Amino acid sequence: GILNVNILTESAPFSIFQKYGFQSGRTVNKFENEVINTTSNGLAYLANNVNAVLSLKVKEIYDTESHGVFICELTDALKLNDDETMTYSYYQKNVKPKPQKKKVAGYSCKICGYFYQGDPLPEDFIYPWCKHPASDFEKVEE
Numbered sequence: 001g002i003l004n005v006n007i008l009t010e011s012a013p014f015s016i017f018q019k020y021g022f023q024s025g026r027t028v029n030k031f032e033n034e035v036i037n038t039t040s041n042g043l044a045y046l047a048n049n050v051n052a053v054l055s056l057k058v059k060e061i062y063d064t065e066s067h068g069v070f071i072c073e074l075t076d077a078l079k080l081n082d083d084e085t086m087t088y089s090y091y092q093k094n095v096k097p098k099p100q101k102k103k104v105a106g107y108s109c110k111i112c113g114y115f116y117q118g119d120p121l122p123e124d125f126i127y128p129w130c131k132h133p134a135s136d137f138e139k140v141e142e
Contacts, residue, residue: 003072004043005054009083012049014095020046040076051085053078107137115140 020030035047045053056072106117112130116137125134
């Protein structure tokens with residue numbers, strides 16, 4: 001019936017999200033080997049990369065099938081520093097890893113742009129739609 005919300009700063013690395021956001025406290029002790037600070041409600045909060053902590057008491061919970069919506073009462077708040085708060089936009093642009101493009105070996109037609117995935121391109125290859133031969137293709141890695 002109680003919880004703490006840690007307000008992350010722009011200095012928070014992706015590992016914070018991995019450790020505290022991508023796994024459940026029901027199966028993992030997230031604070032193992034950590035310096036533990038607690039608020040007046042006795043719950044832990046992060047020691048680093050946080051500029052404020054909100055202590056809350058749960059008043060109602062709504063099940064929306066994919067998520068739970070918690071309606072809470074603020075019971076305490078701590079301001080830890082004046083560092084910039086991380087916004088969702090900042091996280092998306094600067095913290096969340098970008099998908100790595102998979103390099104695919106193949107050949108691209110210099111005329112129509114068709115991409116043949118595979119290596120090698122058969123010497124007798126002819127693209128069936130535009131009828132371009134293998135000589136019109138160049139090796140690329142996308």
